[in-house]
Structures are given as C-alpha cells and as structure tokens.
Amino acid sequence: MTGQDLSREQDIVYELRDVVMIYSGQQERANDGISLDVRRGEIFGILGDNGAGKTTLVRQMVNLLQPTSGSIRLFGRPVADDPFAATTRVGFMPQDGAVLDSLTVGELLFVTARLRGESRSAARSERDRLIDLWRLTAVRRRPCRHLSGGQLRLVQLALATATTPPVVILDEPTANLDPQRRQLVWKNLRQLNREQGTTVIFITHDAVEAEKIIERVAILRAGRVVAIGEPASLKRRVDRQVRLELEAGSEDPPALGAGLRFRRLPSGRWLALVPKDQLSEVLQRLDLERYEDFRIYSCTLEDLYLHYAERAGD
Amino acid sequence: MTDRRGRQAFACQLAELLLVQLANWRWGWRSMVVLGMAAPLLSITMLGILIRDSGVVALEYVLVGNVVLALMFENQNKVSSNFAYMRAKGTLRFVATLPVYKSALIVATVVAFLLLALPAVVVTIAAGSRILGVALAPSPWVLLVVPLCAIPLASIGALVGSMARTPEEAGSVSLLLTLLLLSLGPVLVPPELLPEALNLAGYASPATYAASALRQVLLGPVSGRLALDLGVLAGLSVAVLWFVERRLRWRVG
Numbered sequence: 001m002t003g004q005d006l007s008r009e010q011d012i013v014y015e016l017r018d019v020v021m022i023y024s025g026q027q028e029r030a031n032d033g034i035s036l037d038v039r040r041g042e043i044f045g046i047l048g049d050n051g052a053g054k055t056t057l058v059r060q061m062v063n064l065l066q067p068t069s070g071s072i073r074l075f076g077r078p079v080a081d082d083p084f085a086a087t088t089r090v091g092f093m094p095q096d097g098a099v100l101d102s103l104t105v106g107e108l109l110f111v112t113a114r115l116r117g118e119s120r121s122a123a124r125s126e127r128d129r130l131i132d133l134w135r136l137t138a139v140r141r142r143p144c145r146h147l148s149g150g151q152l153r154l155v156q157l158a159l160a161t162a163t164t165p166p167v168v169i170l171d172e173p174t175a176n177l178d179p180q181r182r183q184l185v186w187k188n189l190r191q192l193n194r195e196q197g198t199t200v201i202f203i204t205h206d207a208v209e210a211e212k213i214i215e216r217v218a219i220l221r222a223g224r225v226v227a228i229g230e231p232a233s234l235k236r237r238v239d240r241q242v243r244l245e246l247e248a249g250s251e252d253p254p255a256l257g258a259g260l261r262f263r264r265l266p267s268g269r270w271l272a273l274v275p276k277d278q279l280s281e282v283l284q285r286l287d288l289e290r291y292e293d294f295r296i297y298s299c300t301l302e303d304l305y306l307h308y309a310e311r312a313g314d
Numbered sequence: 315m316t317d318r319r320g321r322q323a324f325a326c327q328l329a330e331l332l333l334v335q336l337a338n339w340r341w342g343w344r345s346m347v348v349l350g351m352a353a354p355l356l357s358i359t360m361l362g363i364l365i366r367d368s369g370v371v372a373l374e375y376v377l378v379g380n381v382v383l384a385l386m387f388e389n390q391n392k393v394s395s396n397f398a399y400m401r402a403k404g405t406l407r408f409v410a411t412l413p414v415y416k417s418a419l420i421v422a423t424v425v426a427f428l429l430l431a432l433p434a435v436v437v438t439i440a441a442g443s444r445i446l447g448v449a450l451a452p453s454p455w456v457l458l459v460v461p462l463c464a465i466p467l468a469s470i471g472a473l474v475g476s477m478a479r480t481p482e483e484a485g486s487v488s489l490l491l492t493l494l495l496l497s498l499g500p501v502l503v504p505p506e507l508l509p510e511a512l513n514l515a516g517y518a519s520p521a522t523y524a525a526s527a528l529r530q531v532l533l534g535p536v537s538g539r540l541a542l543d544l545g546v547l548a549g550l551s552v553a554v555l556w557f558v559e560r561r562l563r564w565r566v567g
Contacts (some may be wrong), residue, residue, distance in 0.1 A: 046490055063565045087413040088321055094411070098404030102337040114330050115412045117320030126488060143340070 012076070013167055013199045014038040014061060019070035021056050021223075028032075031067070032223035032240060033091030034285055043193055043200045043213050047305045054203045055095055057220070058169050061201075062092045074167075088116075091160035093202075095171040097152045101145035105155055108144055109162060116163040130158040133188060146290040149176035161192060168192070170202040174209065182206070186213050207302035214301065221309045227308040235299050241273040243303050244282070246294035254286055263306070273303055321413035328418045335396070335426030342392065342430065350434030354380040358442045361502070373446045377439070380527045381503030382463070382521050384438045386492045388466045389487070390471035393404055393423060396482030397475025401563070409563040417559050424468040424555070428461055428513040435460060439532065446540030451534040457529045460539075462547045465526035469521070469554035476562040495521040523547050 008193060012040060014037065021031040031053045038044045048054045048194045059065040059074055063079050063086040072079045081085055086092075101109055109130050113123035131140055134154045153176050159169050173189070190213050192198045204210045211231060219227040227234055246269065253262035253270040260282065262270040265291075274282050279296070288294055299307075339346075361376045364481070400406040409419055443450050470487060478484035496502055499516015502523075508516075516522040527543035530536045 060412060064407060084321060084413050087565070090411075092411040094404065094407060096404045096407075098408045099404060100334055100337075100408065101403075103334060107337070111330055111334055112412065115322060115327060116411070116413055117322055145341075213410060312341060 011035050011040055013040050013069075013074065014201075015073040016057075016061070017071045017074075019057070019067045020058060021053070021060060021065065022068045029223050031060070033070070034220075034223070034225055035070075036218055036225060038094045038199060038201055039216075040119055041193070041197045042201055043189070043303075044202075045207075045210050045214040045217040046201070046203045046220060047205075047210075047217060047301070048203075048272055051222075052220040053223040055171055055290065058092075058171055058203060059094075062086045062090055062169060073127075075137075087168050091151070091162065091165040091168040093156045093160035093168070093170040093173060095175070096297075097149065097156065099144050099152070099159065101143065102114060104143050105139050105147070106131065106140045109157065109158055112159050112162045116165075118163060126163060126289060133161075134158040135184065150178060150181055153177055154181065157188070159298070161188075161198075164192070164196050164198065166197075167201065168198045170186055173202055173203060174204065174206050183208055186210075189213060208300055209304055211301040216302065217304075219305050221308070225302070231301050231304065234304050238274055241299055241307070242276055243274045243297050243299060243304070244274050244279075244280055244294070246286075246288075246298075247270050247292045256282055257285065273299075273307060315538050324415055324418055327414045327528045328422050331414065331419055331422035332426050335423050336429065338392075338396065339430055345392075346388060346430065346434055349391075349520065350384050350431065353387060354384045354434070355440045355445070357383065358438070358445050360377065362446045362455045366505075367386055370509070372446065373448050374529060375500065375502055375525075375549055376447050376502050377442045378525050378532065379496065380437050380442055381435060381532070382436045382501055382525050383492070383496060385431060385464050385467055385524070386433050386495070386521070388434050389424075389427050389468040390474075390492060392427050392430070393468045393471030394475040394478075394484045394488040395471075395563070396423060396427070397472055397482060398478050398481040399475075401476070404479050406563070415476055415563045416562060417555075420472060420555060420558055420562065421438070424472060427471075428464045428470055431464060432460075447531070450532055453531040453536050455536060456531040459544070461529045463528060463542055463550070466520045466547050466550040466554060467524070469551055469558060472558045473554055473561070474559055495519045498522065499525075501525040520547060520550050 016036050016037070019031050019034040020029055022029050036058060045082055046054050046057070048201050056065065061079065063083065066080060074085055074089065077085060091271065100111070100133070103111065106127055107128040113126040114120065118126055134157060136154060137160065139151050147155065153173070157173055160170060167185070173185050177185065186209060189200050189229050193200050202210070214231055216230050218225050219236070248270050256262065256272055256274070260272055260278070261275060262272045264270050354531045357382045362373065365372045365376065368404060439450070470491065474491065475487050478487060498512060498519040499522035500508060500513065501516070501521045505513050523543040523546045527540055527547065531538050
C-alpha cells in the first residue's frame with residue numbers, strides 16, 4: 001500500500017462501490033449500483049423520496065443487510081468481513097423506535113455504554129452526560145415502553161451517540177420531533193462533529209432544516225444516486241431557478257405555461273421552480289392579489305432534491 | 315480522534331444481557347402468577363380429585379407433570395414469545411447494532427427466563443405436594459436437574475420464537491407443543507395407564523426425560539436412569555441452542 005493509498009484510506013470512512021440490493025422474492029432493485037464515498041469528519045446527508053432506497057442503503061452500511069452485489073468498505077475494510085467492524089465504530093439509529101423497552105431510559109443508556117466497552121463507573125458518567133445532553137432528565141426513570149414518539153427519538157439519538165463513536169448513522173433523526181427538539185438535534189449533531197470529529201451520516205426528509213448542517217449530500221431516486229456533492233456546488237447548477245411558493249387555499253394552482261408547473265407541498269402550499277429569466281413573465285401572468293400569501297426566494301436544498309429527483313424521473 | 319470504542323468480553327456481555335432480560339419481570343409477573351402458578355395448581359387440584367383413588371404413584375406423576383407444565387409455561391412459552399416479540403418489534407435489530415455476540419443474547423435470555431421461572435416451580439412443588447398429599451424427598455441433584463430440565467424447553471421456545479413469522483404464530487405453536495409434549499410419554503400419567511404408542515413416542519419428547527429426572531430428585535429414589543435423563547437433556551440443550559444460534563436472523567458476517 002502506497003503512502004497515497006494510506007492517506008486516502010484514512011480520509012475515507014465509507015467507500016461504496018456499485019452496491020446493488022434486491023430483496024428476496026422481488027425483482028425490483030432497492031439499490032441500483034450505488035457508488036459513493038463518505039469522508040472522515042464530514043456531515044453527509046442522504047435525501048430521497050419514499051422508496052428511494054435510503055433505509056436499505058444505511059442498513060447495508062451497518063451490516064444489517066448484505067448487498068446482492070457490490071462492496072461496502074468501512075475504514076478500508078469490507079464491512080461484512082468482521083461482524084464487529086460496524087458495531088464497534090458506528091452508532092446507528094434505525095428509523096423504527098425499537099429499543100430494549102423493558103428498561104428505563106437511564107438503564108438503557110447505561111447498558112448501551114457498558115456493551116460498548118465502558119467500565120461501570122464510566123458507563124454511569126456517560127449515562128448522565130447523555131441524559132443532560134439530550135434533555136432526558138424528566139424521563140430518566142421512565143420505562144422506554146411508556147415514552148412518547150418524540151421522547152423515544154431523543155433516547156435513540158442518545159443511544160446512537162453513546163460513547164462517542166467515530167461514525168454515527170441516523171435514519172430520520174428529526175422524525176416525530178417538535179421544532180424545539182429538532183433544533184436540539186441539529187445543535188448536538190453539529191457539536192459532536194466539531195468537537196469530537198465524528199462523521200455524521202443521516203437520512204432526512206427535513207431538507208430545509210438539515211441544510212443548516214449538511215456539508216455534502218447524496219440525492220437518491222429509485223435506488224440510484226442522481227446527484228452528490230456540496231449543496232453550494234449543486235445549487236450552482238440549478239441556481240438559474242428561483243422558488244415561487246404561494247398559498248392558494250382550496251383553489252387549483254394557476255397555469256404557468258412554458259412547461260412550468262406547480263407541485264403541492266406537504267404544508268398545503270404550492271411550489272414552482274421558475275427560471276430566473278422567466279420570473280417577470282410568470283409574475284405578470286399570475287394575479288398575485290388573489291392569493292393570501294406568496295414568497296419568492298433562491299434555491300434551497302429541498303429544491304435541489306426536487307430538481308434532481310424530477311429530472312431523473314423525466 | 316482515536317477509536318476508543320470496544321466491546322466487552324463474552325462473560326460481561328452475558329451478565330449485562332441477563333440483567334436486561336431479567337427486567338422482563340416488571341411486565342411478566344402477572345402472567346407468571348396466572349400461567350406459571352395458577353394453571354399448574356388448578357391442574358393439580360382437578361387431576362388430584364379425579365385420580366385420588368389411583369394410588370400414590372399416579373399422584374406423584376400428577377405433581378411432577380405439573381412442575382414440567384410450569385417450566386413449559388414459564389420457559390418455553392415465555393422465551394418463544396420474547397424472541398418473536400423482539401423480531402417483530404425490531405428490538406433484535408437494535409441489539410444487532412451493538413457489539414454483542416448473538417450467542418450471548420440467546421444464553422442470557424434462556425438463563426433469565428429460567429431464573430424468572432423458579433418462583434412458579436417452587437410454588438408448584440410446595441403447594442402441589444400439600445394438595446396431593448405427596449411426600450417430598452428432595453435430593454441435592456435437584457439444583458442441577460431443574461436447570462437441565464428448563465434449558466432444553468427454553469431452547470425449544472427460542473427456536474419457535476426465532477422461526478415464527480409473528481408473535482401470534484409463535485404463541486400458538488408453542489402452546490401446541492406444550493400440549494403435545496405433555497401428552498407424549500409418561501409425564502402427567504404413569505406409563506401403565508398410557509397406550510404403548512404414547513409410551514414409545516415419549517422417548518422422543520424432552521418432557522419425558524425432564525419428568526423422569528424431576529421425579530427421581532424430588533421424590534426419590536435417584537437411580538442410574540438419572541444419568542440417561544440428564545445426558546439427553548444436556549445434549550438436546552446444546553443441539554437446539556446451536557441451531558437457534560445458526561437460525562436467528564442477525565447482522566451480516
């Protein structure tokens with residue numbers, strides 16, 4: 001191995017090459033030739049619509065699933081070669097809320113720290129640190145089976161980050177969380193990354209908020225990576241567009257012409273990505289007085305996702 | 315940043331996972347009282363009334379058979395339901411993301427439910443002997459025999475729970491197995507009262523060997539047959555636990 005190879009290996013946390021996953025009894029590819037690298041110490045986001053293959057991908061990265069073909073290397077070694085390779089280096093938060101729910105929150109954090117190699121006294125300190133960090137004091141003695149969805153999500157985040165692993169992989173870390181708790185999640189993940197150098201990989205649908213911390217992003221559609229890179233760099237490719245959002249109430253959205261169309265957002269608002277050179281024409285065509293609210297702003301990470309996902313679908 | 319995360323030795327993993335599984339007592343004690351204690355005692359009472367004139371040997375079979383029943387409810391069925399529940403709920407996947415051996419989880423689960431079953435077994439033996447008027451003559455071997463009777467039954471439960479598609483399916487199959495194993499061979503009923511076919515089938519049932527071993531160490535006398543019983547039970551435990559370890563869906567690699 002040359003010095004250059006060694007340096008690259010030390011810099012790359014995950015190296016995925018042509019990963020294909022076909023579930024038993026199915027013909028459709030859940031992952032279809034995914035290749036990507038995740039660098040040490042970066043915050044890497046995975047975006048994609050439902051069924052894009054994001055959860056399948058991260059489960060393979062933590063060795064819970066075996067790819068049908070292709071390779072996944074963690075710190076330079078095939079992840080499936082050593083059953084403890086991922087479990088000792090990666091803190092994983094699955095999408096579902098499954099934990100050892102016969103235990104209280106404090107007990108579960110203690111046991112997790114113990115099983116990750118800490119002494120009893122160190123595990124106690126780690127439990128107390130996590131309870132404080134993730135604001136779990138009020139539920140510390142509550143059995144996990146009696147937690148609300150939001151409380152359980154914070155417990156899962158505490159478990160994934162317990163003993164500060166070099167890598168954490170989080171499957172929708174802010175799902176079921178209120179805005180205050182979402183802020184706490186992004187703050188803690190950013191802090192973990194800055195202070196401990198932890199590589200953070202996460203799946204999210206919350207692209208607008210995730211944009212605050214994402215350093216690189218992969219956009220998945222139908223099992224394939226359709227775009228990968230730094231958000232700013234990807235945005236440059238689509239920044240000839242602006243985001244036009246309006247509140248149309250129960251009305252159908254207006255026609256925009258020139259191949260442009262509105263799409264309905266989960267909030268109920270309507271969104272169109274409009275080329276900058278067509279904006280004035282579009283605004284003239286729209287009678288904006290008719291609408292309760294409208295906004296025009298530059299491209300966001302969510303727009304990037306919509307742009308690439310839509311383009312790949314055409 | 316150095317990778318300071320490691321993993322514990324097998325014994326330490328086993329101890330921690332044992333404590334985790336013992337915490338099931340918090341939720342399982344009601345069913346332990348109902349199924350593990352009340353069901354065998356009711357069965358002892360009813361069968362005792364029916365066969366009170368059949369002699370002391372028949373009463374001894376009823377007592378020991380119901381101890382086996384308590385072990386089945388508290389070990390086989392509980393372990394089966396625990397594994398099926400862990401699979402269905404995703405808990406097994408959560409444990410698989412931690413640096414633990416699969417075998418540590420399986421052994422910890424089996425041992426935990428053995429310990430959780432002990433109150434039901436003790437109550438069944440003590441209360442059952444009084445109800446039936448059967449004199450106990452416990453041997454020190456009982457300390458070895460009870461675990462060796464419980465572990466193969468719990469291992470069968472682990473096998474059922476790890477293979478069933480749903481917790482409901484695991485519950486049904488395990489209950490059916492309980493009834494089947496109790497019916498095959500001289501477990502609740504003396505061999506003289508059973509058809510020859512059932513006596514022969516009993517050689518294939520772990521419950522037969524468990525009942526035979528328990529009769530010897532609880533009521534006496536201990537004979538050379540105990541070695542055969544314990545050998546079969548120990549061999550079955552190892553074989554089934556090995557198969558469960560191979561069969562249980564876990565992480566790749």
